[in-house]
């Protein structure tokens with residue numbers, strides 16, 4: 001019950017009447033509190049796996065058990081409530097609404113949630129998150145008046161506004177420079193250590209090195225896994241990175 005289980009998952013697209021098997025019999029489990037990176041070559045199916053696992057896209061066969069709820073059995077409304085209340089999403093392209101301030105973008109989903117919090121609770125939560133992520137001073141800015149790193153931290157606040165069980169992140173540092181990427185990863189590690197489960201897709205070995213586990217996808221199948229344990233000591237980074245680098249070489253990355 002206290003995990004995300006993916007069982008015999010398949011995803012097929014039909015293009016020009018041809019069947020394209022993007023994900024083939026994928027099986028894995030992410031326990032509550034884990035932080036798992038998905039790596040693999042371009043086009044191997046990483047983003048598709050993230051979208052199908054989170055119910056943003058339909059699966060063709062198999063099962064996804066999201067902490068005790070089998071998502072393919074849910075109605076569209078139930079799925080939408082589950083996404084809103086129990087999942088958070090972070091993307092490489094940040095998808096902020098340009099006509100709203102950073103603050104309004106962050107709180108928007110709180111008012112659609114069925115968690116029934118009043119205005120003060122929502123405001124307190126948003127202020128607390130912005131404070132923790134160091135972006136309180138940009139609350140009233142437009143989305144084009146902040147740096148890429150600040151915008152991505154705002155996206156993390158937005159993903160956390162409804163206190164989700166789990167965050168799904170597709171290349172969360174993909175559009176950031178090294179420094180901003182480091183800062184965003186520091187926040188994701190902190191959020192994870194506070195209890196939020198995270199599944200993220202990345203091309204960046206440094207990002208994956210900071211996760212508990214890495215799963216390598218090739219041609220729509222899992223080719224391998226590595227278990228690194230929690231990243232709690234900055235001094236362990238170099239050793240972890242070496243281990244990941246050797247493992248990725250074995251995987252043919």
Ligand SMILES: Nc1ncnc2c1ncn2[C@@H]1O[C@H](COP(=O)(O)OP(=O)(O)OP(=O)(O)O)[C@@H](O)[C@H]1O
Pocket residue numbers: 013015022040041042043044045046047048049
């Ligand atoms: N909506 C769609 N319709 C048809 N084919 C799709 C669709 N979405 C993805 N694909 C195909 O599925 C395959 C896997 O795509 P996906 O985006 O999951 O790969 P990826 O590993 O995340 O790639 P990248 O690292 O380049 O982002 C690709 O061949 C892609 O063209």
